[in-house]
Amino acid sequence: MTDTAESAARLSVAPMMDWTDRHCRFFHRQMTRRALLYTEMVTAPALVRGGAVHLLEFDAAEHPVAVQLGGSEPEELAQAARLAEAAGYAEVNLNIGCPSDRVKSGCFGAVLMKSPELVADCLTAMREAVSVPVTAKCRIGVDEQEPREVLPAFLKMIERTGLRRVTIHARKAWLQGLSPKENREVPPLDYTLVQEMKAAFPGLHLSINGGVTTLAEARSHLDAGMDGVMIGRAAYHDPGLLLGVDEEIFGEAPRATTRRDVVAAMRPYIAAHLEAGGKLAQITRHMLGLFQGRPGARAWRRILSEEAHRDGAGPEVLDHALAALPETSLAA
Known part of the structure; x- marks a missing residue:
């Protein structure tokens, strides 16, 4: 199946818990036709065990739109991916980067970077279950891991599963001692490492995430060789910046939208x-x-x-x- 979300991933708006619900995404879509929009994370247990399929509802006008799933049980994630595909999403993304307490307690999110073989099983099960693209979003490492050792090995594992696209948040996640908010701000950004990963894995479509606040910064990452840029809080707190995305990032003719x-x-x-x-x-x-x-x-x-x-x-x-x-x- 053609990866309809891949070209849109040149600029994407991050999945953000309690923020990027369907109303937020519809609003953002009024300002950019091209950017890829993500749902807030939806847990596989909620969909499969809880029957909460209403969490997958969205307006067709939101396309291109991707769903992010959280979970750590391969077959359950496969079932959730099937539900997401049936709902009409253009992509199914696995959360391997969120450091929140409720994610840690559920053994998914960033803590999964400590269990690469389990991640491989999850991604493989998801890929085999659906025809739409399966992607991943991860950190450069967690806790005491050395990113320059862990990240290349992690991406090699992901590549072996057949996945093509990965978004990398260019910070470590500290699962003890830092709040989710602090994990978005305190660990230093390592853009250089992420850019090196693009050179090391030319067959992967890699997007960079973390600390990007302007379209000029997004363009600088693209100019440095990244395939895509994911913007998070800046797009939420200053959504007007999305008005320039189609022109400045995707090269479309200027729009007169105010x-x-x-x-x-x-x-x-x-x-x-x-x-x-x-x-x-x-x-x-x-x-x-x-x-x-x-x-x-x-x-x-x-x-x-x-x-x-x-x-x-x-x-x-x-x-x-x-x-x-x-x-x-x-x-x-």
């Missing part, structure tokens, strides 16, 4: 969500950073934060928030 246009594009989606019994804040919480760095951004955030949670809140909240912005912020 932030005001993005808000307008969200209105039918919001109306349908409210009609189905949803709450406005479930969507607008992802839109708080749309005017980040622009005049009126604080008023926009405040009005959405204060008013979207009220009972019966509807599109008038957006009107109020937009009215607080100067035309210079709306026209770009």
Whole structure:
């Protein structure tokens, strides 16, 4: 099957727990047609044992979109991958990088870097279960591991399973002593090591993740030879940067889409969500950073934060928030 997500992986938005839900992804898609969007991590036990297939729901407009799975039992991951493929995802990704407590207790995420043969079994089972691409997201190492020894061996193992694409978060994960937030900030970034892995494994499509906050930085990694760049928190807190992705990263003709246009594009989606019994804040919480760095951004955030949670809140909240912005912020 053609890897429809591979070209989109030139720039992807990271899977982020409690953030990249389907409303967030629909919002991000209004700003870039090309970038690959990831779900927040969905655990295989929740899907297979818990029957929580609603966690796989998404809007077709989100494509290209990939699901990230968490788990450590090969057959269970294979079953979860089948469910994800049936739901229509373009890619199934295995989480080998998350350091959160609930991930450690479940024996998956970054702790799996200590069990490469188990990872190989998981990836092989997933690949054999589905026709869509299976990919992985890992760290450069965990705890006392020496990344320059561990990462090449880990990628060699992944390559043996037949996997083609891997995203590498260019930091170690410390499973003891650091919180998940600290694990995103404290361990030093080693971009050089990840770039060396691309040279050492030319047959793998490698994306780099960690600390990338601008499209200029993303371009620098691509210019250095990486196949793709994954942006995380920057795309969430300053989603407006996604407006430049199709032009600056994928080479498309400039678009005239403004932030005001993005808000307008969200209105039918919001109306349908409210009609189905949803709450406005479930969507607008992802839109708080749309005017980040622009005049009126604080008023926009405040009005959405204060008013979207009220009972019966509807599109008038957006009107109020937009009215607080100067035309210079709306026209770009």
